């Protein structure tokens with residue numbers, strides 16, 4: 244586990260007299276955590292309870308590494324909103340797997356290189372870009388709805404539908420990022436979906452068998468490691484083919500391509516968002532002058548960061564709506580009005596305007612992310628000291644962990660945190676809450692670049708499902724533990740029954756027994 248941590252003397256540091264409070268922070272044995280993590284079913288709850296004390300940060304020492312837990316949101320806020328690039332470095336210990344997988348992409352890189360890539364990729368997430376993606380969201384979702392309809396036409400039993408949601412999410416991300424149309428490029432699309440699915444399962448096995456995660460030499464000898472490499476190679480091969488295709492297309496359209504020196508990007512470029520016309524993010528990267536290695540890393544990063552998180556969040560959201568029928572009904576009423584308005588949903592296609600009217604569905608989504616933050620914690624490696632307040636400065640050379648999931652469960656910010664209460668996110672209620680206590684997408688300069696993308700995708704998918712079906716589950720919240728993997732997930736997929744709407748609706752509850 245201990246590797247690639249640069250030497251401390253390389254960092255800008257204060258004299259020890261300025262490291263206020265640091266030496267007095269409580270230290271907690273790592274064994275306590277290893278003990279809590281031995282049963283992954285209960286790990287999330289135990290660790291979360293421990294972190295939720297909202298008190299002074301504390302330190303966990305893991306061999307030579309020091310990990311400071313910023314267990315109150317104000318301390319976390321100091322780190323995330325810092326403009327110092329040396330506070331934005333992702334912790335090498337915790338991100339090494341991602342680094343191996345994605346290379347030097349916007350998620351794993353640091354400093355000025357990260358800043359440059361981030362500015363460039365932001366052009367793929369502007370209002371006008373997102374507006375174009377809505378067509379893709381609708382197209383892929385309609386396919387999902389057809390598949391769900393086929394599945395439940397054949398059975399009256401509860402089914403796991405997560406793999407279908409997963410495929411829809413992969414189709415959306417591969418088409419928006421690479422222009423991979425799953426209708427036309429079926430073979431490539433299937434290869435990508437299968438490879439990413441296997442990578443997800445392998446990652447989960449590594450978390451379950453913690454020793455595969457902690458000791459690299461053992462992992463390299465394990466057969467799963469070879470399977471992992473093979474899947475990555477498959478993904479790389481498809482991306483390379485698409486890059487080559489993009490290059491051909493570009494060569495044929497030279498007059499349209501205006502190469503932009505990414506070093507000259509400035510705020511004006513960001514304001515003038517249509518400066519580089521593009522159909523998908525791969526084309527944007529090409530036109531911006533990224534080389535093939537950079538493109539590989541960024542494409543893989545966007546796909547990896549974009550599909551599993553959103554797919555997991557949609558799975559949780561459907562589950563919460565199935566458990567909370569009053570909110571499902573409220574969302575459906577809202578959605579029906581929007582679908583019935585041809586201006587905002589011409590031909591049953593949800594537009595940006597339509598999606599922005601879905602306030603209750605958005606609040607349900609945010610409340611779901613509060614209860615089930617798919618990214619449960621973040622870590623940073625401090626390359627310069629971080630002042631938390633007048634009584635505490637954290638020295639350089641230390642890893643800092645922000646338990647986002649624990650912030651979301653603090654009753655002083657979220658009363659009755661175990662209850663599903665979407666109205667917490669009504670503007671008037673959010674305004675009363677301390678800033679940055681809710682941050683499923685992180686916050687500050689390194690917050691999620693795909694926040695709006697994810698919200699729009701989830702709303703499109705869930706709105707189409709609610710329009711067509713009533714959603715039921717046979718599972719109970721307390722029966723299924725959440726596994727704190729890189730992207731958290733239930734220990735097994737939830738079971739759902741999707742019933743076509745208007746089919747004897749008055750008898751619905753008699754027909755389906757809901758435990």
Ligand code: HEM
Nearest residue numbers: 349350548549552553556618683684685689691692693697
């Ligand atoms: C519900 C869905 C999502 C959640 C909860 C989520 C959450 C997060 C979080 C917590 C981070 C910070 C990670 C860190 O500091 O290590 C992050 C970063 C990132 N996310 Fe997301 N994300 C979601 C969807 C997406 C989507 C759809 C995309 C792209 C299409 C995306 C792309 C990224 C990228 C590129 C970063 C790195 C940003 C940087 O370091 O500058 N995410 N996301």
